[in-house]
Amino acid sequence: MSRASAPAALAAPAAVGLKAWLTTTDHKRIGLLYFWTAFGFFLIGGIEALMIRAQLAQPNGHLVSAETYNQLFTMHGTTMVFLALMPLSAAFFNYIIPLQIGARDVAFPRLNAFSYWVFLLGGLFLNASWLTGPLFHAGMLNVAPDGGWFGYANLTERQFSPGPNIDFWLLGLQILGIASLAAGFNFIVTILNLRAPGMKMMRLPTFTWMTLVTQFLIITAFPVITVALVFLMFDRFFGTHFYVHEAGATPLLWQHLFWLFGHPEVYILILPAMGIVSEVLPTFSRKPLFGYPVVVYSGILIGFMGWGVWSHHMFAVGLGPIADSVFAATTMLIAVPTGVKIFNWIATLWGGDIHGTTALHFAVGFIAMFIIGGLSGVTHASPPADLQQTDTYYVVAHIHYVLFGGTIMGLFAGMYYWWPKMTGRLLSEPLGKLHFWLQFVGMNLAFFPMHFIGLLGMPRRIYTYGPELGVSDLNLVSTVGAFLIGLSILVFVFNMWRTSRHGQRASNDPWRGATLEWSIPSPPPVYNFSVIPTVTGRLPRWHTERHPAIQDPPAVPPAPIHVPGGSWWPMVAALGLPIMALSALTHTLWIVFVGVAVLLFGIYRWAFEPFEV
């Protein structure tokens, strides 16, 4: 089918130029902005990882100093979690969710733009710490955050970390939290209220369902870390004692608050990828998702249970045998709904007609690798065993099998799957498979030896180790694997570049998908659906025993469609936040008033913006 373009009289043509991107409120453009920004941060986080691996390639390495190394691993973790994986998922929420539920946009398009600008500015604020050392009478590469992505108090108190490093971190994370919260509410309202007629909750695509659970986790978990960060900020700037034991408090309060956020955060990172896999497997097995209700319910259950396991990050803290037993039990219990999902995915493949596309490779890679992370997770759900594993490379292996083998594999499955929808061109399949196999081999070389490195006694977060530990060869293998991953990402970048030039044009539905996003052109017109579809089944575009496939919307809208214009004010309002953070960072009071004024001005103009532009 040829690409449909609506007559100008019926809908505004897609605006072009820089202004159109800066003022856009179109969920598809915001999705692409999220994608490119997050992918940029993903490359930065990856370079940090390669420097870490280069330092550890041999014992007594001295490529970077202890201080630089601590900044590198802190920023690697912070960047990957908050600036790469979460916003890459957000790119898909933005682009795909309205299309999957048959909507013309998200519920609050300008709030959506605000979320993006806050995310971008928060990410730039954090990374500015690499370059702005001279402003604080220090060298370059001296004032980046260096307290770990977990930022344990009391090490992060002013007494032990006097520089601006931790200030960058706690202010940057507070900015980013605002972006996540605003987007969280936006997507909950969107999914609950903007569903097409007939799209009952139990007809929602699995990716949309997992996104909904994720957004509830975001709006409940981010306030917790915000509280923790505000306490730390007060301790550092105003001399309060929330984490100071000499004043009767305890630094353990930070750990409880951080992990009360931190464990739901793990599910915030993995559930969207699980949703993607649950879309990709049925499409390429030509078979509905096996046990859809169970996959949905187990996702919801994981969301709830994720709140009751945080202390398994703290088994070495000495909480006592009763607390350790309870958290061991809840942690083991959460393996059950996770295991159920894995069996349902395999059952989806079973009996199917499996088309081995690159997207399917990555989705299967997710299952194969995530199970390793899940099983190593069970070994440290047992507190006595964990006493030998926590804070060693064994846990580094675990987290990377979950977040790289799991989340990143899932996100790449989503990229290859939805790329034609998002850009109108199909990524090269041969290059995609080369990318997959390089990444698959690379990640196993990089992360599998870490299990042994940890069991042989190498703690994590050490900038150097002695040859007497006996782990030098294993570390070298791991470094080689990390660089192989780097190579695989270069192949992907080349694939994107080549596709933008020579890629095959995508039809509406290159994969024969079941969900609504495949019923409209690739890329979709600005209004998405010329006519909002009426949904009759869970797989609206497939003919099943109960429901016939629904008709695709007509190529040309039968009636005029109002498409709102752009707005500058979300970006202006967003600008106020890093200005306020700058005030704290530089201990300059008047700047905060400038920031507040910019924020209020932006919100005011936003609130009274004329409806028609």
Next chain:
Amino acid sequence: MLRSRWWLTSAALALLGCGGPFPQSTLAPRSDFARATDVLFRDIFWWAAAVFVVVELLLIIALVRFRHREGRAAPRPAHGHTILEIAWTLAPAVILVFVAVPTVRTIFTTAGEDIPPNALKVEVVGHQWWWEYKYPDLGIATANEMHVPVGKPVQVAITSADVIHSFWAPVLGGKRDAIPGHVNYIAFSADSVGDYSGQCAEFCGASHGNMRLRVLVDRDSAFQAWVDEQKGGPAAPPKASLAEQGKAVFSRSACIGCHTIQGVSPGIIGPNLTHVGSRITVAAGLFPNDSAHLASWIADAPSLKPGVLMTRMKPPLTDADIAALVAYLGSLK
């Protein structure tokens, strides 16, 4: 059964081509505590390995058997299967019961707080970036190298003077965090004589990677001899010796502000040096305790251990002063 499993895991490690020895291996326990956690880990490992094999096999079979072939009939749409789904919900739950029961039992046996009355008590205080050890019942204070008798119950009480650290000697057992304002315990009884290394396991700032430690498990007689030696005052340097000059340098320099040498100086910021000459390493386990390393450490500690509180002296010590100090410290057996 256990033995054969042990061999399997060890063989897997050997196959990787890394020879060893592995001084911080968690897979070679040398105490009751380490053995208990090791047995538990190996049990869980084999359950996990079994699940891994089953799931990956199913996945591979599905991929091979149902891969696309031209002319294959459209798959039958299966939306679910209640009995199957109940089965694969219950199966992991049952396996987890087999993991949970020994886990809870081991949690209580390794809590470290109920100890026999004759246990040797050692207090550990973590500092950025070294370990302080006190033996309250014996009146001994030392640093970085802990001595314990073989085959006797030992209870270690762990806390911190500054940020959070984690005391970990893997061969003797799991780690516990050293938290300011909070005391954690581990208890173990070492079952063979040896020099076991460990290090701080909780990120604690610039030199976290340099915060190493040793536990020396001695025969009873050797332990008693060590105790007697440590209880005494510092060895007095011979008259007119280099060591005596060193004592004078020590007494007039900033050293006394931070270090204790019984009868000479009362500092408590840095390690107690009363018997520093009897230790096998300096700088929290980083270097062997010989004249060359001691001299470079005294001259310029920050270049050897980033962030260390022991700064370069102002004005700098002369080479002669350092040589004298090294002779004096070396004489403090």
